[in-house]
Amino acid sequence: MSRKNGIMSEHLKEEIAKELGVYDIVKSDGWGSVSSRNCGNMVKKAIEIANRNSG
Numbered sequence: 001m002s003r004k005n006g007i008m009s010e011h012l013k014e015e016i017a018k019e020l021g022v023y024d025i026v027k028s029d030g031w032g033s034v035s036s037r038n039c040g041n042m043v044k045k046a047i048e049i050a051n052r053n054s055g
Contacts, residue, residue, distance in 0.1 A: 001016055012046065015030075016042045016045045016049075017042065020041055020045065022038045022042075
């Protein structure tokens with residue numbers, strides 16, 4: 001997983017948001033408008049990606 005100043009790079013967050021269908025919300029209203037449920041789904045997806053890349 002790509003790391004920068006946060007846990008996930010901005011690029012990775014955007015890719016996951018696109019995959020989960022919430023990127024339009026991010027583009028129009030910012031990350032603060034993404035629901036807690038969708039944020040949780042993004043974290044799960046990031047963990048899946050990290051596990052895939054580490055093994």
